[in-house]
Amino acid sequence: MGQKSKLVGSFREAVADIPDGSTIAFGGFAMPGTPFNLIKALWEQGAKRLTLVANTTGGAQQPRMPDIGMLVENGQVAKVICAFTAATRPTDVLPFTKYYESGEVDAELVPQGTLAERLRSAGAGIPAFYTPTAVGTELAAGRETRLIDGREYLLEYALKLDYAFIRARTSDTLGNLRFHRSQRNFNPVMATAARCTIAEIDEPVLPAGSIDPDDVHTPGIYVHRLVQVPPEPEGIWPTRRQEKRR
Amino acid sequence: MSESKSKGLNRQQMADRVAREFQDGWIVNLGVGIPTMCSNTDIGDRDITYHSENGVIGYGPVAPAGQEDLNLVNAGGQNVTLNPGAAMVHHADSFGVIRGGHIDATVMGAYQVSMTGDFANWKLKGQKGGGIGGAMDLAACAKRVFIILEHVTRDGSPRLVEACDLPVTARGVVTLVMTNYGLFEPTGTGFRLREIAPGLTVEEIRAVTGGTLTVADGLRQIPTA
Numbered sequence: 001m002g003q004k005s006k007l008v009g010s011f012r013e014a015v016a017d018i019p020d021g022s023t024i025a026f027g028g029f030a031m032p033g034t035p036f037n038l039i040k041a042l043w044e045q046g047a048k049r050l051t052l053v054a055n056t057t058g059g060a061q062q063p064r065m066p067d068i069g070m071l072v073e074n075g076q077v078a079k080v081i082c083a084f085t086a087a088t089r090p091t092d093v094l095p096f097t098k099y100y101e102s103g104e105v106d107a108e109l110v111p112q113g114t115l116a117e118r119l120r121s122a123g124a125g126i127p128a129f130y131t132p133t134a135v136g137t138e139l140a141a142g143r144e145t146r147l148i149d150g151r152e153y154l155l156e157y158a159l160k161l162d163y164a165f166i167r168a169r170t171s172d173t174l175g176n177l178r179f180h181r182s183q184r185n186f187n188p189v190m191a192t193a194a195r196c197t198i199a200e201i202d203e204p205v206l207p208a209g210s211i212d213p214d215d216v217h218t219p220g221i222y223v224h225r226l227v228q229v230p231p232e233p234e235g236i237w238p239t240r241r242q243e244k245r246r
Numbered sequence: 247m248s249e250s251k252s253k254g255l256n257r258q259q260m261a262d263r264v265a266r267e268f269q270d271g272w273i274v275n276l277g278v279g280i281p282t283m284c285s286n287t288d289i290g291d292r293d294i295t296y297h298s299e300n301g302v303i304g305y306g307p308v309a310p311a312g313q314e315d316l317n318l319v320n321a322g323g324q325n326v327t328l329n330p331g332a333a334m335v336h337h338a339d340s341f342g343v344i345r346g347g348h349i350d351a352t353v354m355g356a357y358q359v360s361m362t363g364d365f366a367n368w369k370l371k372g373q374k375g376g377g378i379g380g381a382m383d384l385a386a387c388a389k390r391v392f393i394i395l396e397h398v399t400r401d402g403s404p405r406l407v408e409a410c411d412l413p414v415t416a417r418g419v420v421t422l423v424m425t426n427y428g429l430f431e432p433t434g435t436g437f438r439l440r441e442i443a444p445g446l447t448v449e450e451i452r453a454v455t456g457g458t459l460t461v462a463d464g465l466r467q468i469p470t471a
């Protein structure tokens with residue numbers, strides 16, 4: 001088994017070769033597991049005509065955290081594939097919204113479970129699958145459905161990625177990952193769906209084999225580059241949620 | 247959604263009443279907003295496992311200030327606590343829990359519910375795109391779909407309607423509707439008022455409810471203690 005360390009010296013180096021037109025997924029659900037440092041590095045790197053895949057296009061919170069909205073404002077994004085293209089509170093206006101409404105950026109709105117399964121399928125060699133989700137809604141209009149055991153299901157296709165940006169608490173130098181609490185979310189399935197997975201790691205990266213094989217959440221075979229998140233203020237870490245009153 | 251302008255129950259009281267529907271041993275998914283407040287309700291010794299779409303199985307109340315784990319959130323992004331026996335899974339497995347029929351009840355907010363059990367909660371009129379999140383998966387696959395919403399819109403129009411005029415999240419799935427005016431069930435031709443909020447009358451409610459309003463025998467008032 002390859003024992004070569006995947007540790008890269010900086011976020012800049014980790015994203016340097018990403019070409020224009022790439023399809024890139026960002027893990028994370030709310031703050032946990034979101035690769036803020038890699039997103040910021042991509043913003044600095046400047047690749048354009050990107051297709052970005054994530055749960056949301058970013059939050060309306062202040063101060064801003066690196067998100068899809070920031071890359072959209074920077075003119076880097078052609079299309080997003082997300083479970084939310086609007087904020088969960090209708091009164092919140094996202095930076096993304098005006099670019100979407102003006103047609104500068106395209107969007108594909110996908111139910112969250114369908115998004116997760118499309119990524120899982122891509123990583124597991126399943127080209128398409130049937131799901132009961134979204135049957136009878138405008139998302140299913142004109143699309144292929146099939147009756148199975150008397151219930152209607154909608155055909156959904158696997159979603160392959162060029163790159164996945166993910167975040168985990170613990171890793172060894174081979175990229176065997178352990179997530180902490182709800183940090184896991186989309187990260188493991190995105191890692192399997194990507195040609196190249198880049199992980200930012202909270203804790204000091206451990207020597208190869210330091211994580212018991214039974215305790216590995218994402219095996220290192222799915223992880224290609226690792227970057228250690230430096231302490232604040234250089235590194236970006238989850239913050240306490242700002243409660244906003246309606 | 248200011249509480250001063252609305253009659254009847256407040257947000258926590260609505261969540262409390264819905265939480266008292268949960269039966270011992272249920273696995274329950276709570277959506278963003280008022281539904282997440284159900285996990286704050288004390289329902290005695292009933293053993294409920296709360297599931298959150300981001301892969302948290304077995305969470306408890308919101309964490310006290312200063313004791314938050316910033317890598318642990320519920321569907322609304324609030325830092326919650328874990329109950330003993332909790333487990334984490336990734337997103338595809340979490341929605342396997344949902345689509346696999348392992349969720350006994352899901353509680354969600356909505357803009358509208360119809361008398362045939364359709365509901366709409368992801369897209370406003372004239373909006374491009376929207377926010378689906380996990381709602382369509384949950385609506386299609388949970389054993390029971392409970393909706394919590396204000397009884398009327400800001401301009402006083404009913405949210406319990408004959409047919410949704412907003413894009414639906416799922417059709418024919420809602421079995422229980424909690425509003426600040428009372429607890430209802432869609433009947434196909436209207437709504438059945440099961441319990442009424444203090445300070446409201448049946449006639450007041452009928453005037454702002456779509457379809458035919460029927461009333462449960464021996465209509466009870468919702469306790470708000």
